[in-house]
Structures are given as structure tokens and as C-alpha cells.
Amino acid sequence: MSAFNLHVDNEIATLMFDMPDSNVNLLSISVMQELESHLDKLKSQKDIDVLLFRSAKEGIFIAGADISEIQSLNNEQEAHDIVKQGQMILSKIRALPFYTIAVIDGACLGGGFELALSCNYRISTQNPKTKIGLPEVNLGVLPGFGGTQNLKHLIGKQKALELILGAKMINGLKAEKLKMVDACVPVGYLDFKLDSFIQAVLDDKERAKIDARRYKKNLLERFAPDLIYHFALKEVMKKTKGNYPAPLEVIELFKKTDKLPMNEALSLEVYAFARLSVTEVSKNLISLFYASEKLKHDKFVKDGIAPQYIENVGVIGGGVMGGGIVWLFSKIDKFVRLKDLNYDAIAASFKPISKAYSEVVKRKRLTKREVELKMGHISYTTDYKGFHNADIVVEAVIENTEIKQSVYKDLEDVVKEDCVIASNTSSLSISMLSEGMEKPERFIGMHFFNPVARMPLVEVIAGDKTSDETIATVIKLARDSGKTVILVGDCAGFLVNRILLTYINECVRMFREGASIVYIDETIEEFGMPMGPFTLADEVGLDVGYKVSQVLEEAYGKRMTVSPILKEIIEMKLLGKKGKKGFYVYNGKEKHINKEIVSIQPRSRPYSKPEIIDRAMLIMINEAARVLDEKIIKDASQLDMAMIMGTGFPPFRGGLLKYADSLGIEKVHMLLVQLEEKYGERFEPARLIVEMADNKETFYKG
């Protein structure tokens, strides 16, 4: 079956890209070969003035290369040859004896945009689905079909670097502004605007006008490109700490090709791609990309269960979490009704809501007018009046079983029959909370992470009696609000906190034994976590962490014993960043180690980095293995996604269990046995790890 239809009408040829049996167009190896044969034939056709590249797919021009083909590359030479071939095919577009125009109405990404860059002209639409960019670095590689060079010449080094390093996907109007496309037209006008664009390209005078609008090199680009690279590198290092090779290769490539002729530059691009394509980081990022796509479409319940449509949301409790939840749902245009004990508490919760919105305005995602409208859709009350029309109510009051249960009782009296009642509890069992409810099937856990505005994960927890409709409704709502959702089993701490707290606890133990707070934080940050455990504990609030730890100790016993020193610290009224004093002392934007805390450390001894990392990570891996064994979560890849989204576990490592796989399960087992001997039974290898080590298995099969 062919992926292209060629059609010539009045000297205007159209190569219509329409991959059979697919919703998208991808540049796979076979598609590229078919493209080549078309180009070879077209080359000698005399009756053509203009060739248009178009797509027959709705909302898609070309979504990019076939990622599975990149994923399967394991040999640098093979990667080189394949990409070189692709580059060569696209360069044949340039060599055609007539003008070429890419008509971009829909996603035009990666290899797709590289194809468009190989055309003489580009016209895009204002279709909201039109997204243009070279996001290859997100997959740990770089554009290899000439994209880096063609884009650089089209829009300048600085903008090209920004676009490629930021993996930005921008809309048609912005692309026109950046001169990535020569015109951007309303989608309804495309037909006749395209006709006149073609006429302009064919007219010498008009064409000169189009050409004159193109980007012109500025002084900085011409005389001090090193300055551009210097700042780009600084930015990349700040963001990635050098853990991701692709952005570094991109900058290096730009540097090296700064004054090189095109053919040599293109050849360097291929080598850089080949080097990156076989790295573990790229493999990890691609596997996460697939895991994330899979997770996005996982229904979690059996087919045929329709989620309820949510228009009105109630939120009980306007604290940090409640306020964040109010913000989130108002942002996606739900009508939100907040109930708190008194109007002062309500007023206080508007502060963070307004702050979260002003950050969105600052990033130009919303206008002030839009924000005013959305905020206007938040209503507030001190009683349950106006809750009868809520489609879902999210409870976010303090972590106290009796208080929560009395809220559910009140709610069941006022809400409608099919209203879902969700709890944002971070550790209490959902089945236990639902005891005494008239309709426990409508009850569910919906655990957001703090701060709600920035943390992308929501854990959905089904209790014994939670219905599939309830699960489907909550999952849809969380996804509509832009969050990644995992469905986890009902256990204390659920998934993320249960695993993460073992690690925080272990780090606190190391501190108790004499390790330096700053050194542990630095080591863990070098490992790739967004912040060290003590900084994180301060951010969350030590009292909050302590409370959850107690719940976990109660549920899991000895292996989760809270380090006694934590209690001491709480008694010293050191509660973390909110009180300006925790493991660190906070003074405006600065933070210093808290000497008070160091003074209660019984002794100090140096720890090596591997020692710290092993203890911190293995205790998590061990707990994760238990979680998996208990079927709290579907599989290793979902667990890894959850840890990345919920704790910022470094994506370049592919996830916690991927990291365990990369160490080797036998080694993990051996290290755990050693740690158990040294530090006691909390390191006792989980059943699953023992079994996997015996059978030489890995968390990721195949």
C-alpha cells in the first residue's frame, strides 16, 4: 500500500501524504523509500512549476519519524547509515528543478518539520492543532535529517537553539513570527490563500517580497556566536546538570558547524545523532514516552463504563491542598464551590489561588480577562448550601478519620444520588474511611501532590466497594485537568508516599548516624533527584511528613519505624520551610544549614557517595518490589511513571525499577543482603526480588 498520492493539475503537483491504516503520518524507513522514488520520478517531469507537500490526515501534517525505529537502533554504524540515507532523501527535495511548498495544517514535528524545512517555502494554518517544532531532545536524540542546519539558516542560531533545546512545539502564528513559515493563514481560508501563495511564488517580483521577509543575521549571530553557545550551555547545565547528553550534543554540533560548509555540517549532524541514538538515556526516554502514552490511554476499568460528565465540583477545606484543587478545577472551567469553616479561612485560601493564576498569566498561558472569568466561577460558603448540584465533591480537610467521616455523613445528606465523593487523603485507607457511608460505591481516593499547580500526578485509590463508574469519572476528571493518573490499590501511603518515605526516613537515619545533611542533599541531587531529601522534607513540612510516617509505621511495622530523631526535631518546633526553620534555615531566597539540628547529631562521620545512594535507592527499590508484589499497581512501567511524576525521580534513569534493572537484580539482591546485615531487617530483600534474582529476571520483561 502506498503512503503518497501524487496528483498534477495545471502545472501544480501535490504529493498527498496519507499513511494507510493510521491516524497519523510518520516518516518510517519504508515511507522514506517511497518518498525517494517519487522524488526521483518528479525530478525529470517537465510539466511542473510547483510541488506541494500536503497531508490527508485531520490535524496532522507529519507527526515525526517512527520512534520505534529509533528505539530499535543499537549499533552506532547502523544508526548512522539509516539517518544518512534519510538526510540524503530529504536533500533531494531541495534539488528539484521547481519550487516546493510544505502546506502545514496540523502537527508538524521532528522529521516532519525537517521535511518542511527541506522545501523552498512553508505555509501554515492557524488551526489549534498546528504545532511545529523539533522535539527530538525529549527522546534523547537530535534532529538528524538536516533539521539543525536548515533551521539554523532559516531563523538564526539563537532561535534555532532555543527551539531545539527547549523541544518547543509552537503554533502557526508564532512560527510565522519566528519566520519558520512564510505565511500563516486561518484554516478556513487555506484554499484560496494557498492559491495566491502559489501565484506569488511563481511571480518573480512577489517571490522576492516573500524572500525579503525572511530572517536576517544580526550582529551577535555574525560576530559573537560563541556568546550564544555559552549562554545556551549555561542554561542547559542549570536545568539538566549535564545528565542528558542530547542538548549538550546539540550545542556542540552548532559550535562545530558554525563555519562549516553545508555538506560537512550535515555529516556531523548524522554522527551526533548516531552517537545519541544508542545511549541508555535515549532508550530510557523513549521507553518512558511509550509508557506515558500507554498510561494516558489506560482505562483502568473494563470497557463500556462511561465516566460521568463533571460540571460542578465541590471542595471541602481550603487549605494548601484544597486551595490547589479549587485552582485546578476552576482553571479547566468547572464551577467550583468551596466550603470551609469560616469566611476568614476562605479568604486566606484565595491568596495561593490568585498567586497560581498570576504565574499562569506571567507565562502568557492565560490573559487577565480569562483568569477573572475562571476565578469568578469559584463560589464559597460556610455551610453545605449549594452542594446539591455538585457532580463530585473533593474532601481536603485535615488527616483525621473522625473529622473526615463526619464530612462524608454531612455530604451524603445534601448531595445528589450520583455525586462522587473523593478524598484527597495522602495516607488513610479508603475502605476504612468509607465505613459508615450510605453509598460507599461513590467514594474514592483522589490524591493530589503538593503543590497541585506544579505536580503532574494524581493517585486514584479505589476502596473495596468503589464502583467502576466512580473510578472512570475521577480518572477522566483528573486527565481533563492535565494530570497523569495512576490507579493504585488501597494501602497505607498508597504508592508514592509509601515508597518515598522509606527513602526520606533512611536519609534521616544516615544523618542520625553522622552523615552531613548538605552532603546527602548534594549527592542525591547529583544522582538526579530535583532536590535532596532534607530540602524536600523542609518543603513538605516536617510535621506533615512525620504524621504520614507514623501512619506508615502503624501499617507496616518495624521496617517503617520512624527515625526517633525526627520526633526530637518536631519537638524543637522545627517544621520546615513554612516556619523558616527545618533542616535548613530560610532567609528570603537563601538557605543555610540549621546549626540547631546539627547540634543534636550525636556524632559525625564521612559517608561516601555510593554508600548514600545505595542506601537511599535500595530501600525504595525494595519497597517498590513489595508494592508490585502486592499488586498495588499494574506494572513496573506504571510504577516508574508514578515515581517520576510524583517525586521527580530522574527520567534519564528511566524510573526507579528501570534503575534497579540497570544495576542488575542480582546485584540489587546482594546489596540488600549486605545492608540487612549491617543495618537490620528493614533491608531484608522483598520476596519478589529474591525470586527474580534466583530466576535471573528483571522488572521490565523482554
Next chain:
Amino acid sequence: MRERIAVIDGLRTPMAKASGKLKNMQAESLCAHVVSEVALRVGLDFDSYDEVIIGNVAQPAHAANIARVIALKAGFGEHVPAYTVHRNCASGMESITTATDKILSGRGEIYMAGGVESMSNIPIFFNKKMSALFEGLFRSKSFIEKIKTLSHFTPSHLIPVVGLMQGLTDPLTGLNMGNTAEILAQDFGISRREQDEFALASHSKAERAQKDGIFAHEIAPIIRNAQRGEIMVDDDGIRHGQNMESLTKLRPFFDKRNGTVTAGNSSQISDAAAAVVLMSESKAKEMGLTPLGYVKEYAYAGLDPSRMGLGPAYSTAKILEMTGMKMSDIELIELNEAFAAQVIANLAAFESKKYAQTHLNRTEALGSIDTNILNVNGGGIALGHPVGMTGTRLVIHTLKELRRRNKNVGLATLCIGGGQGASLILEVE
């Protein structure tokens, strides 16, 4: 007899002194808040409303047909129509009576009606000279021409036209509303002291009512500054511990030489919104709702614009005739306090046989107003008079107060700039 119109429930925002706590909220935001809150508390599906009708006087330029803006902001679906009504100080009553007519004529069943005014946000305009200068500037093509146009500028170009003062001035007589109150004071020989005493009583009644939490039943608190986490819960116009001494000190505002009307014995300029849900009595019954009360009848009447303050006498004469009721049937009266002089003038007109004969085309006096049931919790002097909103507030307050007192029949009436009066007979049960 026509069917009564049920007022299911009503709410208002707190009333804020103009250029004060609610100055940063535009009229549409104020009103949308109270409209959505009352709709939520009443509990009917937003889609079941036939229309949203809002009274507003200043009609901000940025929100033409402000009712539509309010409806959409409040959460009504796009298919629910909305329009704005204007009958000056009775705009907030006009929205209710318009809805009443629509319900009675079968045009629709369920209405959201209300009123709003953000007097803080009534703009100050450039004067004619300055506007002409701007026009000239836009027309000037060259730089030299522009300079030439600008050279005509004089300081007098900068004298502003204050929209608020313009709005409160009758265009036909050229009299400010305060001046019409001065005329009434002269007509009826009302002294400054009488006026100040009336004002003092208004404040002390309102102060007591606020302390007793009476207003809390009609107020929907409003977040007035989200950024700083500030909410407004209570009216802020009431002067706690107001006394004669400080009232006496004030200088007359409108007639600086001989006048008696001061800022202290006039209603306050303020910002607020109010809304009610309306349907026919039978519809309410059918839906199993317990209405707050009912609108039994309404009447508007016209009179000399320069004596607009006596409007309540005219419209009440009309409504009594229409219903065959007597003043003695009425158990609670809310007569809007635009000016103390104007309320006192009404007291005199109501009980005067001569006034009834010469002006109201009646043989007997209207009947005296029992001051014990008049504005029992204070009025516009203490609380404020956000022009487009007051009409709705009077209806809500009369009904809630009737219920509190276990009484049945109330009169809500106000005077209307331009020479009109409005009266509503309200009933509970």
C-alpha cells in the same frame, strides 16, 4: 385578582462605601457573584431559568448589556438570554416588575432578577473641548499639523466631566438630586435638625441590626481582593456611635448658603449588587419550593422632576387604589432614604388630606406612616444607596424582615430621579 409572584430567595453583597472596599470590583463581577450565589442556594438547575434581568443605572461602557455579561459570568448557559433594564433609582425594582409581567403573561416561568451599581467605577470624562482636541489630533496628518492642533491646548481643556455628578443631575430641570431634596425641605419647612435626627436614627437602627446579625441573612460575603486574601462580610457605611454633634458640624453640600441637606443626612454613594429568583406562586408550589414571600402588586407613577423625592406618595396612592388596600393594612414599610428631607416630606404628604386632594387626586389623605414600622433597620443614609441595586435590596429586606417579625404585608417604595415613584406590595405566606 392576578396571581402573586413568588420570590424564592434573595441575596445581596455587602454594601461598600464608594471608592472603598469594593472599588476594584467592576459592577458585572459584583453582580455575577451574588447571582450565582443565590442561584446555588435556591438550588434550581441553571438551565431552568428563562431569562436574567438586571437593573443598572451607570451601564459601564466596557460591559454593554451588563445583564448578559453577568449571566454568563455567573454560570448561566449561553442559551439563557439576559437583558438590562433602567429606571434610574428603581432599576433594581424594574428588573423584578419586568420579570413579574413576563411571568404573568406566560412568556416564561423562572427568572433571575437583580440590580447592581458600582458607583466607584462611574468614569470621569474629558470635556467637549478636550474631545475636540483629540479628534483634531487624530485627523492631523503631518507632524507640523499635530503641533498646530496641540497649540490650541489650554488648562481649561482638563476640567473633567464627573460622570457620577452628571448622572445625579436631572437633565430637564438642571437640578442635582440634592437640590430637589432642598426644594422639598423648603416646601414642607423641614429643619436641618429634623433631618439630622432622622439620619442619626437611621445609623443607630442599622448599627443595632448589624450587631444582631439581621443583615447577615441577606448578605453573600464577597472576596474583594483575592491576591491579598481579603473578604468583605458586612456593610461598611454604618457609622458606629454616630452622634448629633458630628452631624451638625457638616456643611450643606448642595446649597452652601441656605441649605439644610448635608452629606450626613443624605444617602451614601456605594457599591453593591443584589438578586432574587422569581416565579409564579403556583409554579413554586408545583416545584415544592418554600418562597421567601410574594410580590402582590406593583405601581410606578410620575411627578414633577424637581420634586422627585415625593415619588413614593404618588406610586403608593396608585397601588392602594389598585389593590383597594389602606395604609393601615401595611405592617412594614421600606421607604428608600435618598435624603432625610425627602423621607420626612413623604411622611407629611402621606398624612395630609390637602396634599392628597391637590396632588394625588384623592378626597382623603393616604394615611399616615407609622414610624415604628418604617425602615426598622435603617436605610440608605446608614447603609448606602447604590442606585441600580437598592430596589432589589428593598424587596429582599422587606420580605426577610416581615418573616422575622412574623408579619404578612409590607410596602417597599422609593423615589426615582427624573420624577417618578415606585411601590411594591409584598406578602409573606
